[in-house]
Amino acid sequence: MTEMTASVTAARPPSDITKRSLPASLIIHALLIAASLLMVYPLLWMVSASVRPETEIFSSTSLIPSSIDFSSYARGWVGLDVSFGRFFWNSLVISLLVVTGNVIACSLTAFAFARLRFAGRNFWFAIMLGTLMIPYHVTLIPQYVLFLNLGWVNTILPLVVPKFLASDAFFIFLMVQFFRGIPRELDEAAMMDGCSAWRIYWKIMLPLSLPVLATAAIFSFIWTWDDFFGPLIYLNDMNTYTIQLGLRTFVDSTSASDWGGLFAMSTLTLVPVFFFFLFFQRLLIEGIATTGMKR
Amino acid sequence: MSNAMRTPAGAINVERYQGAVAEGRFRRLWNTNAPGYLFLLPWLIGFFGLTLGPALISLYLSFTDFDMLQSPRWVGMANYVRIATADPKFSAAMHVTLTYVVFSVPFKLTFALLVAMALNRGLRGLTFYRAIFYLPSLLGGSVAIAVLWRQLFASDGLVNAALSQFGIEGPSWISHPNYSIYTLVALSVWQFGSPMIIFLAGLRQIPQDMYEAASLDGASKFRQFYKITLPLLTPVIFFNAVVQTIDAFKAFTPAFIISGGTGGPINSTLFYTLYLYQEAFGNFRMGYASALAWILVLIIAVFTAFSFLTSRYWVHYDD
Numbered sequence: 001m002t003e004m005t006a007s008v009t010a011a012r013p014p015s016d017i018t019k020r021s022l023p024a025s026l027i028i029h030a031l032l033i034a035a036s037l038l039m040v041y042p043l044l045w046m047v048s049a050s051v052r053p054e055t056e057i058f059s060s061t062s063l064i065p066s067s068i069d070f071s072s073y074a075r076g077w078v079g080l081d082v083s084f085g086r087f088f089w090n091s092l093v094i095s096l097l098v099v100t101g102n103v104i105a106c107s108l109t110a111f112a113f114a115r116l117r118f119a120g121r122n123f124w125f126a127i128m129l130g131t132l133m134i135p136y137h138v139t140l141i142p143q144y145v146l147f148l149n150l151g152w153v154n155t156i157l158p159l160v161v162p163k164f165l166a167s168d169a170f171f172i173f174l175m176v177q178f179f180r181g182i183p184r185e186l187d188e189a190a191m192m193d194g195c196s197a198w199r200i201y202w203k204i205m206l207p208l209s210l211p212v213l214a215t216a217a218i219f220s221f222i223w224t225w226d227d228f229f230g231p232l233i234y235l236n237d238m239n240t241y242t243i244q245l246g247l248r249t250f251v252d253s254t255s256a257s258d259w260g261g262l263f264a265m266s267t268l269t270l271v272p273v274f275f276f277f278l279f280f281q282r283l284l285i286e287g288i289a290t291t292g293m294k295r
Numbered sequence: 296m297s298n299a300m301r302t303p304a305g306a307i308n309v310e311r312y313q314g315a316v317a318e319g320r321f322r323r324l325w326n327t328n329a330p331g332y333l334f335l336l337p338w339l340i341g342f343f344g345l346t347l348g349p350a351l352i353s354l355y356l357s358f359t360d361f362d363m364l365q366s367p368r369w370v371g372m373a374n375y376v377r378i379a380t381a382d383p384k385f386s387a388a389m390h391v392t393l394t395y396v397v398f399s400v401p402f403k404l405t406f407a408l409l410v411a412m413a414l415n416r417g418l419r420g421l422t423f424y425r426a427i428f429y430l431p432s433l434l435g436g437s438v439a440i441a442v443l444w445r446q447l448f449a450s451d452g453l454v455n456a457a458l459s460q461f462g463i464e465g466p467s468w469i470s471h472p473n474y475s476i477y478t479l480v481a482l483s484v485w486q487f488g489s490p491m492i493i494f495l496a497g498l499r500q501i502p503q504d505m506y507e508a509a510s511l512d513g514a515s516k517f518r519q520f521y522k523i524t525l526p527l528l529t530p531v532i533f534f535n536a537v538v539q540t541i542d543a544f545k546a547f548t549p550a551f552i553i554s555g556g557t558g559g560p561i562n563s564t565l566f567y568t569l570y571l572y573q574e575a576f577g578n579f580r581m582g583y584a585s586a587l588a589w590i591l592v593l594i595i596a597v598f599t600a601f602s603f604l605t606s607r608y609w610v611h612y613d614d
Contacts, residue, residue: 028413029420035410036427039485043430045453046443061456109338118331119324128338131346135545135595137571137588141356141581142349145363165341172338197330226437228548233576244438248552251442259446266439277433281426284433288489289496292534 043270050264073268076261079250082238084265087246094156094231094242095224101163102171102220103213109166110175111201115187125176131169144233158234159224171216174291178212179205215287218280222273243269357586362579374586385587387562388570394476395566396543399483404535407487411494412524425492432488440482441552445469448478469553472563479564482549490535497531498524529610537602544595547572567591 044063050072052065077084112118113125147158166172186208187200195203206213231242241249247269250262277284287293332339357374359367378385410428414421434440447453450467458465468474501524509519525532550558550566558565558573571591575584 025416025418028416028418032410032413032418032424036424039427039431042443042447042453043434046439061453061460105337105341108334112331112334116331116334118328121331124335124339127342131342133596133599134346134350135541135588135592137545137568138353138592139346139349140353140588141575141585142352143345144575145352145581146349148363162341162345164337165345166338167341167345197334201334222433223436226434228436228438228551229572232551232572247438247442251438251552252555262442266442269437269439270434273434273437274430277426277430281429285425285429285492288429288492292493292538293489 046263047267050260050267052260054260072258072260072264075258076250076265076268079258079261079265080238080246080253082241082246084243084246084268086239087241087243088268090156090240091225091243094159095221097156097160098163098224099217099220101160102166102168103217105164105166106168106171106216107175107206107209107213108201109172110179111205113172114176114179115200115205116197128169128172132173140233147234153234154237154240155234156240159227159230163220168220170293171220174216174287174293175209175212177291178209182208211283214280215283218276218283219287219293222276225272353585353588356582357589359582360580361582361585363581364579367582370582374583375590377583378586378590384562384565384570388558388565388567391476391558391563391565392544392546392567395480395483395546396540398477398480399543400536400539402480402484403487403539404490404532406484407491407535408494408528408532410487411491411498414491415495415498425495428491429488432486435482435486436548438548438552441549444478444482444549445553448481470560472559472561475553475560475563479546479549479553483543483546490539493531493535494528497528501527526611530612533602533606533610537599540598540602541595544591544598 041063045061048063048065051068051070052072053067053069054072056066109128113121113128143158144153147153150157152158152161182205186204187195190200190204226244227242228244228248231245232248235241235245238246238249247265250265356367358369358371360370360373361367414424418424431440448468449455450465450470452468454468455465466474468478505523505527506519509523514522545568546566547568550564550569551572554560554564554569556569556573558569567587568591571584571587574580574587
């Protein structure tokens with residue numbers, strides 16, 4: 001991973017830059033800037049719509065509001081029977097628990113596959129890779145019936161517990177790849193000194209694997225925060241709604257009468273993801289580049 | 296020694312010895328395997344309890360009538376027969392989903408490759424551009440973006456406002472069955488950021504001296520692209536194409552939000568997964584929905600197998 005990363009981020013040899021003629025460069029920059037604007041225009045427009053006076057929202061395609069007015073945020077926040085604060089809290093709790101579950105369970109599993117010898121290891125590893133290919137639709141209905149019978153519907157358990165059972169095979173795979181890159185001498189020496197597998201995992205492997213653990217944690221957080229389908233199925237009581245369900249309910253209830261509030265709340269739901277993006281951009285991009293994580 | 300073993304006393308000794316060996320072997324087996332399985336335990340529970348078990352049950356349910364109130368009633372192939380012959384909504388969903396796959400994936404990959412090539416020139420500001428282009432991919436799956444999209448393509452939305460400045464009167468994209476699917480295609484193409492980043496990483500792996508040698512030989516840029524970039528990039532193109540296609544088959548949230556969960560107008564945004572959701576959790580036809588799920592798996596499996604089989608004719612690996 002580090003090797004790939006290095007090549008991804010390494011600067012081009014300067015000869016390549018100097019060879020290109022100035023006009024060609026300018027044209028490419030102009031095209032890229034135009035494309036960038038096109039890409040972010042809808043997002044900026046939404047943010048700007050959220051602080052516009054209500055009457056002005058659809059009157060112009062311009063990004064700059066004539067006056068700034070945050071009343072849409074106040075109105076949207078309490079626009080439903082349950083306030084958006086509750087939805088934010090629910091999403092935060094679920095996301096943090098999912099991150100914890102994914103990091104713990106996937107790293108345990110990955111450690112076993114990457115570093116421990118035991119009968120049947122290759123068999124189970126092949127099975128684990130196989131589960132990567134299975135679309136969740138196949139297990140959806142029996143899982144729903146199971147969780148319903150356990151009395152877990154309308155709680156966060158169906159969304160969280162599976163993550164503590166390493167159900168995100170993708171992160172296991174990612175961690176296995178990373179663990180394999182850590183020199184074997186380290187744990188072999190520790191093993192000689194009588195270190196238990198647990199201590200090797202805890203004291204050697206985890207501290208050396210912070211980059212991959214962070215990547216998994218950040219993607220876990222963002223995907224869980226954005227998840228719509230899981231909560232849609234398992235959460236029916238508005239008090240348990242996540243931010244995505246809350247927003248969807250807001251869409252239905254206002255049925256486009258309160259566009260200001262709608263855009264304000266939409267903007268708010270994107271804020272955490274945006275900040276993660278801002279702070280961990282490099283990690284996220286390397287994660288994508290080296291592993292081909294989707295989305 | 297061998298004499299001693301023939302004596303009765305010796306035989307007992309041998310038994311004891313073998314017993315000790317067996318016990319030692321068991322202990323050794325335990326010692327070598329237990330840590331591995333202990334570490335694997337959460338995953339094993341998850342695999343049997345949440346993946347294998349449910350998958351088998353869902354296969355069984357697909358041959359039954361099951362509404363969650365009464366126990367499943369065996370109906371044999373009836374669900375599959377109905378899917379194949381007597382379900383217009385299934386064919387509508389299939390049509391919509393295939394249209395989505397066929398239009399969104401090639402456009403998305405083409406944009407991703409074009410932008411990646413433009414960025415792979417040692418330009419100043421690479422990090423900035425890369426971030427901007429990647430941002431929509433990261434936000435894309437959320438409800439907020441679907442809401443925004445619905446507004447953009449509404450009849451009085453931003454797209455039509457922009458078109459009207461050129462004197463074009465746009466249709467009401469979202470509520471017209473001929474156009475609604477393409478607004479979703481556009482949303483998908485807008486999120487070309489993650490395949491772009493993978494292309495960018497792939498382009499970086501192509502040795503620069505190949506281009507230098509080619510341009511010394513007088514090869515045009517176009518020829519260099521065809522003879523060097525494209526062939527060397529085929530593994531990445533293949534990867535992106537497979538991942539994006541499987542993802543497109545599974546798309547759900549945007550169609551759900553934009554159509555308000557209906558898949559309308561006139562089933563024009565009835566994505567396969569949306570139809571599956573409606574059958575399972577709207578109509579509580581859990582058996583039928585299970586059959587739909589297995590058909591989806593079959594389609595994805597066939598597609599993946601086909602891609603891998605044909606890949607040997609066009610994907611070029613170095614080693």
